[in-house]
Amino acid sequence: MSKGVTPQSKDYSTWYTDVVIKAGLADYGPVKGTMVIKPYGFALWDNIKESFDRMIKETGHVNAYFPMFIPKSFFTREAKHIEGFAKECAIVTHTRLKTDSDGSLIVDPESRLEEEVIIRPTSETIIWSMYKKWIQSYRDLPLLINQWVNVVRWEMRTRLFLRTTEFLWQEGHTAHATAEEAEEETLLILELYRQLAEDFLAIPVLTGLKTEAEKFAGAEKTYCIEAMMGDKRSLQAGTSHYLGQNFAKAFDVTFQTKDNKEDYVYATSWGISTRLVGAVIMVHGDDKGLRLPPKIAPYQVVIVPIARNKDHEKLVKDFIEPITFGLKENNVRVHEDWSDNSPGFKFNEWEMKGAPIRMEVGPRDVENNQVVLVRRDTNEKFNIGKEDLLNKIPTLLDEIQLSLFEQAKNFRDENTHTINSYDEFKDIVSNGGFVRCGWDGDAVTETAIKNETKATIRCIPFDEQTEGLSCIYSGKPAKHEVIYAKAY
RNA sequence: CGGGGUGUAGCGCAGCCCGGUUAGCGCACCUGCUUUGGGAGCAGGGGGUCGGAGGUUCGAAUCCUCUCACCCCGACCA
Numbered sequence: 001m002s003k004g005v006t007p008q009s010k011d012y013s014t015w016y017t018d019v020v021i022k023a024g025l026a027d028y029g030p031v032k033g034t035m036v037i038k039p040y041g042f043a044l045w046d047n048i049k050e051s052f053d054r055m056i057k058e059t060g061h062v063n064a065y066f067p068m069f070i071p072k073s074f075f076t077r078e079a080k081h082i083e084g085f086a087k088e089c090a091i092v093t094h095t096r097l098k099t100d101s102d103g104s105l106i107v108d109p110e111s112r113l114e115e116e117v118i119i120r121p122t123s124e125t126i127i128w129s130m131y132k133k134w135i136q137s138y139r140d141l142p143l144l145i146n147q148w149v150n151v152v153r154w155e156m157r158t159r160l161f162l163r164t165t166e167f168l169w170q171e172g173h174t175a176h177a178t179a180e181e182a183e184e185e186t187l188l189i190l191e192l193y194r195q196l197a198e199d200f201l202a203i204p205v206l207t208g209l210k211t212e213a214e215k216f217a218g219a220e221k222t223y224c225i226e227a228m229m230g231d232k233r234s235l236q237a238g239t240s241h242y243l244g245q246n247f248a249k250a251f252d253v254t255f256q257t258k259d260n261k262e263d264y265v266y267a268t269s270w271g272i273s274t275r276l277v278g279a280v281i282m283v284h285g286d287d288k289g290l291r292l293p294p295k296i297a298p299y300q301v302v303i304v305p306i307a308r309n310k311d312h313e314k315l316v317k318d319f320i321e322p323i324t325f326g327l328k329e330n331n332v333r334v335h336e337d338w339s340d341n342s343p344g345f346k347f348n349e350w351e352m353k354g355a356p357i358r359m360e361v362g363p364r365d366v367e368n369n370q371v372v373l374v375r376r377d378t379n380e381k382f383n384i385g386k387e388d389l390l391n392k393i394p395t396l397l398d399e400i401q402l403s404l405f406e407q408a409k410n411f412r413d414e415n416t417h418t419i420n421s422y423d424e425f426k427d428i429v430s431n432g433g434f435v436r437c438g439w440d441g442d443a444v445t446e447t448a449i450k451n452e453t454k455a456t457i458r459c460i461p462f463d464e465q466t467e468g469l470s471c472i473y474s475g476k477p478a479k480h481e482v483i484y485a486k487a488y
Numbered sequence: 489c490g491g492g493g494u495g496u497a498g499c500g501c502a503g504c505c506c507g508g509u510u511a512g513c514g515c516a517c518c519u520g521c522u523u524u525g526g527g528a529g530c531a532g533g534g535g536g537u538c539g540g541a542g543g544u545u546c547g548a549a550u551c552c553u554c555u556c557a558c559c560c561c562g563a564c565c566a
Contacts, residue, residue: 003527004527032557084565085565087564087565088564088565122566151566153565153566155564155565156489156563156564156565157564157565163565163566167566169566235566236566237566238566239566272566273566274566275566276566304525306524306525307524308523308524308525309523309524312524341524341527341528342523342524342526342527342528343524343525343526343527344524344525344526344527344528345526345527345528346526346527347526347527348526348527349527351526360525362525364525365525372525488565
């Protein structure tokens with residue numbers, strides 16, 4: 001195994017894969033497109049999960065579990081929904097294996113299912129089939145259910161965390177008595193996603209609405225958070241859908257209103273996935289590897305002891321012990337690396353793994369009653385007295401969290417352009433970056449631009465300014481100001 | 489699904505053209521000693537149905553046929 005990773009400037013996607021593998025986040029599974037999330041990578045997902053789980057519980061949502069197997073017939077109910085997912089479904093057709101006459105293992109043809117079962121690519125259909133049973137009156141509403149599960153979308157090309165055949169996510173599915181309330185819910189969740197991304201993952205995001213072409217199959221409106229990766233391409237980091245009455249009608253979910261009338265239920269659904277781990281890697285990572293925001297880092301402080309002999313070892317160990325204890329008392333996730341590797345190796349290793357703070361402790365430090373701290377975000381290296389540590393570390397972690405966000409935000413802003421001509425547009429888009437420009441609102445224009453440049457409308461931002469703006473392609477008056485970029 | 493490529497130790501590869509000792513190298517791994525403030529050194533060691541099947545041959549990693557798998561590039565997706 002070679003040292004280091006392929007530099008970003010040489011080949012960004014190889015850099016990405018190198019980091020994922022060498023930082024020990026994930027590995028390839030035996031079936032094409034599958035991924036094993038290793039403990040260090042899963043810790044990241046666990047932290048994201050815990051944080052968001054807390055947010056939705058504080059806003060009245062509850063967790064449940066629905067089966068991963070969905071009757072095929074459910075998918076025929078909502079026309080656009082089936083159209084959106086038909087091409088990437090895994091289907092269970094048999095329930096048994098048997099040994100053939102020549103000793104090989106085969107699918108038992110006798111075990112063929114009468115109705116095939118679809119492995120969920122998303123759970124709207126099965127959830128709404130159940131909601132039909134659970135909802136009778138306005139008193140049953142709103143119904144605010146979420147689940148943390150795996151889903152399967154059979155993809156042609158895959159990339160670890162960003163696009164895999166099976167991935168983990170949360171999917172929220174809510175039912176409401178009015179359209180207004182459902183829309184409010186959609187936007188509330190979008191705001192929670194924004195907070196999660198910005199305050200927790202230190203990833204600045206644009207919020208806005210997807211165009212008709214880009215919205216979720218079966219939705220009335222799709223809102224999204226959209227982030228710029230280190231190669232200036234865009235990544236959809238979370239989506240929140242207002243479903244109107246589409247699924248209620250497809251699954252015949254009605255309720256009695258206060259004034260004793262019958263109406264279809266209004267719905268939302270929303271999701272974030274393990275793709276967010278990919279976003280963290282690509283937004284913050286550098287040529288040394290990961291740079292993890294402290295709030296998500298499995299270890300916020302990694303202590304590298306330096307000892308030339310057994311005496312030193314004992315000296316350093318005794319010195320570190322109360323530090324580790326004190327940090328843990330202060331809810332700092334700290335790790336002592338006593339592995340057999342050389343200090344130099346450990347420095348590189350923990351830089352690869354993105355630990356926000358490295359603490360070096362050797363005999364010299366013990367003698368001076370101090371330690372050496374190194375910030376992963378700035379490479380800044382400094383000495384600090386032992387007695388100041390417990391105060392300084394939490395502050396420093398906050399600083400790193402903020403500094404990573406600021407760096408990412410500056411990068412995005414520097415690479416976001418407002419432009420006046422289509423030539424300029426093509427130029428910027430081909431070199432990577434966001435373009436903010438006018439769009440006449442016509443799907444034909446959208447498709448034409450996509451075919452000519454491979455860039456898509458990432459979102460119609462909430463803060464759009466259409467006054468005096470004209471369409472970058474057709475020259476007609478702009479219906480919307482939009483963000484264009486090449487996307488993952 | 490169209491185009492290109494690769495299968496030899498855990499990983500990365502050489503050997504193949506031109507068949508011939510016991511299939512080799514780097515990294516990783518194991519043991520021991522010396523080391524440790526930016527990827528340590530030396531010595532010893534373990535590990536292979538050469539992707540699979542068939543064929544040619546006295547003899548196949550090497551030549552022929554078939555097959556399987558995976559990777560990269562183009563149309564869809566969180």
